Amino acid sequence: MPVLDRQDDVYVLDLGDGENRFHPGWIAAVDAALEEVEKADGPRALVTAATGKFYSNGLDLDWLFAHADQHADYVVSVHALFARLLSLPVVTVAALQGHTFAAGAMFSLAHDFRVMRADRGFWCLPEADINIPFTPGMSALIQSRLTPRTAHEAMVTARRYGGHDALAADIVDHAADEDAVRTTAVGIARAQAAKAGDTLATIKARMYAPALAALRDTADPLG
Numbered sequence: 001m002p003v004l005d006r007q008d009d010v011y012v013l014d015l016g017d018g019e020n021r022f023h024p025g026w027i028a029a030v031d032a033a034l035e036e037v038e039k040a041d042g043p044r045a046l047v048t049a050a051t052g053k054f055y056s057n058g059l060d061l062d063w064l065f066a067h068a069d070q071h072a073d074y075v076v077s078v079h080a081l082f083a084r085l086l087s088l089p090v091v092t093v094a095a096l097q098g099h100t101f102a103a104g105a106m107f108s109l110a111h112d113f114r115v116m117r118a119d120r121g122f123w124c125l126p127e128a129d130i131n132i133p134f135t136p137g138m139s140a141l142i143q144s145r146l147t148p149r150t151a152h153e154a155m156v157t158a159r160r161y162g163g164h165d166a167l168a169a170d171i172v173d174h175a176a177d178e179d180a181v182r183t184t185a186v187g188i189a190r191a192q193a194a195k196a197g198d199t200l201a202t203i204k205a206r207m208y209a210p211a212l213a214a215l216r217d218t219a220d221p222l223g
């Protein structure tokens with residue numbers, strides 16, 4: 001399960017060492033960690049990271065297929081997690097040390113910055129290949145964080161981007177060696193920790209108002 005640790009002004013949320021899929025228990029643990037960071041006082045920033053082959057492999061499809069009657073509620077919970085992260089009143093940085101797919105890729109886009117391993121691992125939105133359409137909220141999130149050209153390519157072709165390709169496409173902000181991914185992310189976060197607070201929250205809320213409205217639509221989350 002995800003574990004939150006604090007290193008001076010930087011919180012580091014380790015998402016886990018498996019595929020880090022969005023099981024309801026995992027979602028609840030991440031949400032609780034975000035709430036702790038949100039409610040803390042003083043300078044602070046957040047880095048999310050993981051250990052192993054994956055940063056996150058997205059939705060827990062096995063759980064979802066076994067609980068099909070809870071599909072809408074599950075999607076609402078995923079959307080709420082994206083919205084909370086996108087609007088968090090601190091600077092957030094995703095340290096992508098491994099594969100970052102589907103909802104995991106969307107989760108990374110809800111951060112302010114992304115650092116990706118340069119030599120191995122892929123960032124990918126595979127929905128077109130696995131026949132799962134993006135929800136309106138997911139589409140709004142992706143299109144609010146990527147250039148139109150990159151959003152179109154990523155969403156329509158399900159391209160797998162390596163670190164250097166992701167940097168060239170402006171999906172990530174830095175491509176780093178394996179042993180420097182997390183430290184680079186922490187350095188970015190630490191430099192921005194003083195910005196935490198109400199002003200940053202207002203800036204994000206206004207900047208991403210359409211995406212946040214789509215993600216928070218509980219009446220018709222599936223479209």
